[in-house]
Amino acid sequence: MxxxxxxxxxxxxxxxxxxxTEFPLRTGVFRAVKDLSFSIEAGKTLCVxxxxxxxxSVTARSxxxxxxxxxxxxxxxxxxxxxxxxxxxxxxxxxxxxxxxAVRGRDIAMIFQEPMSSLSPVHTVGDQITEALxxxxxxxxxxxxxxxxxxxxxxxxxxxxxxxxxYAFQYSGGMRxxxxxxxxxxxxxKLLIADEPTTALDxxxxxxxxxxxxxxxxxxxxxxLFITHDMGVVAQxxxxxxxxxHGVAKEYGTAEEIFHAPKDPxxxxxxxxxxxxxxxxxxxxxxPPLDAKAAxxxxxxxxxxxxxELKALDQVSISLLPxxxxxxxxxxxxxxxxxxxxxxxxYDPTAGEMLYRRSDGTVVDLARISGxxxxxxxxxxxxxxxxxxxxxxxxxxxxxxxxxxxxVNGIAKGKELEERVCHLMxxxxxxxxxxxxxxxxxxGGQRQRIGIARAITLNPRIIVADEATSALDVSVRFQVLDxxxxxxxxxxxxxxxxxxxxxxxxxxxxxxxxxxxxxLVEVGDAEKVxxxxxxxxxxxxxxxxxxxxxxxxxxxxxxxYIEPTLKNESVVR
Amino acid sequence: xxxxxxxxxxxxxxxxxxxxxxSFVLIQLPPGDYVTTYIATLAASNEIVDQNTAAQLRERxxxxxxxxxxxxxxxxxxxxRGDFGISFEWQQPVSGxxxxxxxxxxxxxxxxxxxxxxxxxxxxxxxxxxxxSIGDYFFTAFTFFGLSVPSFLLALVLMYVAAVExxxxxxxxxxxxxxxxPWSIAKMLDLLTHLWLPVAILAVSSTAxxxxxxxxxxxxxxxxxxxxxxxxxxxxEFRLLTKYPMRIALNPFISTIAWLxxxxxxxxxxxxxxxNLPTAAPLLLQSLMAxxxxxxxxxxxxxxxxxxxxxxxxxxxxxLIDPRIRLE
Numbered sequence: 001m002x003x004x005x006x007x008x009x010x011x012x013x014x015x016x017x018x019x020x021t022e023f024p025l026r027t028g029v030f031r032a033v034k035d036l037s038f039s040i041e042a043g044k045t046l047c048v049x050x051x052x053x054x055x056x057s058v059t060a061r062s063x064x065x066x067x068x069x070x071x072x073x074x075x076x077x078x079x080x081x082x083x084x085x086x087x088x089x090x091x092x093x094x095x096x097x098x099x100x101x102a103v104r105g106r107d108i109a110m111i112f113q114e115p116m117s118s119l120s121p122v123h124t125v126g127d128q129i130t131e132a133l134x135x136x137x138x139x140x141x142x143x144x145x146x147x148x149x150x151x152x153x154x155x156x157x158x159x160x161x162x163x164x165x166x167y168a169f170q171y172s173g174g175m176r177x178x179x180x181x182x183x184x185x186x187x188x189x190k191l192l193i194a195d196e197p198t199t200a201l202d203x204x205x206x207x208x209x210x211x212x213x214x215x216x217x218x219x220x221x222x223x224x225l226f227i228t229h230d231m232g233v234v235a236q237x238x239x240x241x242x243x244x245x246h247g248v249a250k251e252y253g254t255a256e257e258i259f260h261a262p263k264d265p266x267x268x269x270x271x272x273x274x275x276x277x278x279x280x281x282x283x284x285x286x287x288p289p290l291d292a293k294a295a296x297x298x299x300x301x302x303x304x305x306x307x308x309e310l311k312a313l314d315q316v317s318i319s320l321l322p323x324x325x326x327x328x329x330x331x332x333x334x335x336x337x338x339x340x341x342x343x344x345x346x347y348d349p350t351a352g353e354m355l356y357r358r359s360d361g362t363v364v365d366l367a368r369i370s371g372x373x374x375x376x377x378x379x380x381x382x383x384x385x386x387x388x389x390x391x392x393x394x395x396x397x398x399x400x401x402x403x404x405x406x407x408v409n410g411i412a413k414g415k416e417l418e419e420r421v422c423h424l425m426x427x428x429x430x431x432x433x434x435x436x437x438x439x440x441x442x443x444g445g446q447r448q449r450i451g452i453a454r455a456i457t458l459n460p461r462i463i464v465a466d467e468a469t470s471a472l473d474v475s476v477r478f479q480v481l482d483x484x485x486x487x488x489x490x491x492x493x494x495x496x497x498x499x500x501x502x503x504x505x506x507x508x509x510x511x512x513x514x515x516x517x518x519x520l521v522e523v524g525d526a527e528k529v530x531x532x533x534x535x536x537x538x539x540x541x542x543x544x545x546x547x548x549x550x551x552x553x554x555x556x557x558x559x560x561y562i563e564p565t566l567k568n569e570s571v572v573r
Numbered sequence: 574x575x576x577x578x579x580x581x582x583x584x585x586x587x588x589x590x591x592x593x594x595x596s597f598v599l600i601q602l603p604p605g606d607y608v609t610t611y612i613a614t615l616a617a618s619n620e621i622v623d624q625n626t627a628a629q630l631r632e633r634x635x636x637x638x639x640x641x642x643x644x645x646x647x648x649x650x651x652x653x654r655g656d657f658g659i660s661f662e663w664q665q666p667v668s669g670x671x672x673x674x675x676x677x678x679x680x681x682x683x684x685x686x687x688x689x690x691x692x693x694x695x696x697x698x699x700x701x702x703x704x705x706s707i708g709d710y711f712f713t714a715f716t717f718f719g720l721s722v723p724s725f726l727l728a729l730v731l732m733y734v735a736a737v738e739x740x741x742x743x744x745x746x747x748x749x750x751x752x753x754x755p756w757s758i759a760k761m762l763d764l765l766t767h768l769w770l771p772v773a774i775l776a777v778s779s780t781a782x783x784x785x786x787x788x789x790x791x792x793x794x795x796x797x798x799x800x801x802x803x804x805x806x807x808x809x810e811f812r813l814l815t816k817y818p819m820r821i822a823l824n825p826f827i828s829t830i831a832w833l834x835x836x837x838x839x840x841x842x843x844x845x846x847x848x849n850l851p852t853a854a855p856l857l858l859q860s861l862m863a864x865x866x867x868x869x870x871x872x873x874x875x876x877x878x879x880x881x882x883x884x885x886x887x888x889x890x891x892x893l894i895d896p897r898i899r900l901e
Contacts, residue, residue, distance in 0.1 A: 064805055066804050066805055101808070104805055109805065112798055117798045118799055119802070120799045120821075121897055122897070131806065131808070132806045135806065135807055167897070167900065169900075170900065180802075
């Protein structure tokens, strides 16, 4: 795909031709972007979509020549066309020179994924916005401050006169990203590059930020280059779409073409993976229905957890049947992770009980037991974590990671341990030949399989999976979800599956609990909660999820849940 | 913020009492007392002191009292009259002895601190920004050299070079003609010509370690997204470095103040003795060896007090410079 889309009449704002960006490494040269061509017109939105390692971020950074060392543009041109008719080739400019610095921030501005770490922690937000204004617009301090306040007001930050003197850590996640946008838009750029700007945000906040960008785009007529891995977001905002994989363009066309007549198999796979999440998994549908009358394996009653002033869990009551997958969904700060960790007794709950029925029929309260009882209970309750990179010790081989629970509990050692580790690796779909290797040699999906193998080592009965697939690419996500379901059927496991992603919950879970500010606001069948929820909060959550269809862009349906001020709401059991 | 400072200040009062008592006990712990040492010194030159004289001496110095009584007498004198007691050996008030030396010690310490910062900061930043360049390797080699060469050895070598090759008057902080002279412009100039050598020697090892610290901090900060954000804004590389990553990498520099103040007295003992500097360190050593208890006690107390004050100052400065500490 090297041909640029035919454009009638005027020149596009930015033309990228045959761009190649490479990283010289010890082992040779790694080409992150290979022979890539695309163009962006003023006022339009181009979405670059791809999984991790596809080169989409490097492409964005190449445009501004801010690729991290030792990366460099090896070939190609990046033409920025001025309204007067002249054009600059950004690829030819010295990355540290004055010419490219004049373009950065003034003609092309950029916002990044992680709004917290992308703002300096020790400078006020106002300081960082006025800096760009003073640099490019040669304003005085007072002018720049007034302009910064009006920018903050434009991005809907409440009380901008005060907010300007606050620090980034005093802002919430959504507000930080708004401040970033205000900073990027300070000099009225012609092109805004947004590198995964909503990935770290909740869906409701994401929808608001996307709306904000669209509104500002309309008002200023700027072009947007939007980088994302989320096909739903692409469908909602893109005019044109560029699909990237391993540094090359797989498909390039209008949003309509990409979503409704995709030619490339990779594009089809990406779209398919999003559509797959619109319904229940086939494995789930094929399974005989659960015995709803069976005694619950875990019954949580009025569980509360308080961190100082904050009520992270507020009288949560829910039960888990044997062999059931219970989804817990909610936005950040809703207490879903706290709940998972309380079940594992990583936290000591402040009040309530967690009645766990052991295999011999006796019932223990997980919130009270300690010492030997707790230890033996923990053998039967295991956890799979979100971060496949941080949750494996980099200095232990895979065999050591997986075998550790067996060794620690004195169950197996020597040759027997080896055999069991090999068997476990086969169970999770890993080649046992790689057991002497270290975690860094594995991909994200493979590492998550290692984490799962470690969790099932001791034949547990309940597994708490906290955002187990949210760090994974879509193509890998299904493999891991399907693996989890297969293991469930084979080993008779019950899952507590914590996620912020309704799609994943719908795909995988039997029942769902929706959490909001530490409370469980709705519990019900996954089918019902994910499609026709009763509670207004769940409805608001569903309305904010971007639909993967460019023909369905009705934003008016979306609304934000505002908690009723009267305390008339009873806790749903 | 104010509450924080007041709270810290109030906490210092019991801490100071505790350390003053501890330092007094520590000084008393070795067997014998000043009189024993005094008799031993005299015996070395064949003078015999009989038991009566020794007892009289003990009575005069108040060494017969129980330790607690001695401590309260001592601390009462400090609190009410600023009187740290009399040095047995020098037969002078301790306070006079200490303050005279402290002024010069302070001068030397501040001078070597400024030299350290002035050299270490830019080199540390350079080494991080140009990681694995020839310049970085050169400075890395220098820092390993600076860290591994003992400072007294460096002092000896530099003294030799300065004295033999350049015929400079080395050792001490003044030429002999100014040693007892009152302060004047000429004496100041003389001080400056003597100061560079100890400052250079003291600065070498601390510069070396601070370069490493600064380099490591900068390397941690440079790949952070906020640096890329600043670059994407169009800031020049120099302004960007000084405004963002350097500001955050500075925190450990401020923390050095905490251990700098106590170092005024106890640090650099060997260098001060080798160079014959009239600073506090040699006097402290001398007083400890002679069991000159009030002088040594005053020094130990001062070291402890300065440790407390130093950490208070660096805590306050850190809070001032870093809003994350100030506001959370």
